[in-house]
Amino acid sequence: MIIGRLALKDIRWTGQGGRHEALWAIRINAAVTAVFVGGLVAISLPGGSDQVAVTDLKAHQCYVLTHEHEIDPHNGIGTLDKVRRVGCGSEHDGEVVGVWDAGRAWSDYPDDQETLESRASQECDRLTHGYARDFWRIPDGSTERYFAPTRSGWRYSGIHQVVCSVESNGAKGTLYQDPAVLGPHRTAYLDAENALDIVRAQVPDSPTADGAMSEWTVYAVHMASAEEAMVRALKAHQWPSDAAGPIAQVEASAQRAAAAWTKADGDREPNAVDRDAKAAEAIDAATPYDAARGSLHLTVSDPAPVRRV
Structure with missing residues (x-):
């Protein structure tokens, strides 16, 4: 396996209403390529699809990026409001592999934001491995992302969770292996x-x-x-x-x-x-x-x- 280190890119997300009004940072954690072998078992969510804030996503849920996000493909910077949650048996852009509670590691936002980014990267990598198990079967071209709170979101809206996901345009089925x-x-x-x-x-x-x-x-x-x-x-x-x-x-x-x-x-x-x-x-x-x-x-x-x- 070849390991390449590149700089983190920022994507900004602005929530709507209540505790979601705080600014969030979405960090690109990892670009993972592997060979896709065989079919993936589909898991469907009850109740159809709905729009949710990123903070409301949970493991085993899949989502589609909506028209409300604007991301520059060249530098990875943009805005994201909400995503549309769909059953993983449907075509989707990303699948949540887990949520890490950064509040258990720190009582207040770290003095250095890179400290949070580094820890979030490690925790999401751990969650992705535990969720997908066989990393080599993740579809080629997939991107591992994490969604982490900014300092204002942490302090004023009580947002401490880091949402970890794997994105692959047009994916169907789940990456989860039991x-x-x-x-x-x-x-x-x-x-x-x-x-x-x-x-x-x-x-x-x-x-x-x-x-x-x-x-x-x-x-x-x-x-x-x-x-x-x-x-x-x-x-x-x-x-x-x-x-x-x-x-x-x-x-x-x-x-x-x-x-x-x-x-x-x-x-x-x-x-x-x-x-x-x-x-x-x-x-x-x-x-x-x-x-x-x-x-x-x-x-x-x-x-x-x-x-x-």
């Missing part, structure tokens, strides 16, 4: 893989350790820990006989990557950190995830998605 339907083996594998992917996405903004030594060494510590956690999770599960071999190869690769990340953490020169981080990333890129997935009848084609965080 662990009970996936079964214990596929769920165990995806949980282990997703935990690593969530940490992997937090790569530092700087492409090298030069001038960002502390960020890269901290990232190396987190990646080493995540690789080791993946090994433990995979070893703890009793796999079917035809999946045991491919998954053992993933375990071995993760162990080598963990060792390389640990070495990067111990380096004291930026060039050395870059060298060992690249070695760890090369090991990860060569990991036979597709073989392990194939043995469990999961999506086996990864188009190297680019994620904007």
Whole structure:
């Protein structure tokens, strides 16, 4: 998987009436590409479709962007009033994967707005992985978004929730995968893989350790820990006989990557950190995830998605 870091873009939303009068910021969290395999199970909402404020959206709900929004396709800046909520079995623009209550993390709006943006990005990434489970089956061209409150919305209208969604024009059906339907083996594998992917996405903004030594060494510590956690999770599960071999190869690769990340953490020169981080990333890129997935009848084609965080 190739991870690319790009700047956040602002989209402004102005609510109508009551507590929705406060200005909100809609942040583009991630652009995710993956191969779409097979049909998606449709979930319909009772009561037809209706217009709602973004703040009223909940997980498992789908929506269509209305004519009341104006977004510049070049810079991602514009306004959004409400969305039209529709059943996920109908054609839609986005699906809500979860809502994170930022009020549990802070009693007041963070002094630095980027702090909220960074945490919202991480929490929405976690919710998306838990909701869709198999990230590789998200339709190509999809965009992961989060809708976060501004300082005025937080303080004067009591809006603390961050709404996380995945958008894909003209989508039908839901991205949700029920662990009970996936079964214990596929769920165990995806949980282990997703935990690593969530940490992997937090790569530092700087492409090298030069001038960002502390960020890269901290990232190396987190990646080493995540690789080791993946090994433990995979070893703890009793796999079917035809999946045991491919998954053992993933375990071995993760162990080598963990060792390389640990070495990067111990380096004291930026060039050395870059060298060992690249070695760890090369090991990860060569990991036979597709073989392990194939043995469990999961999506086996990864188009190297680019994620904007």
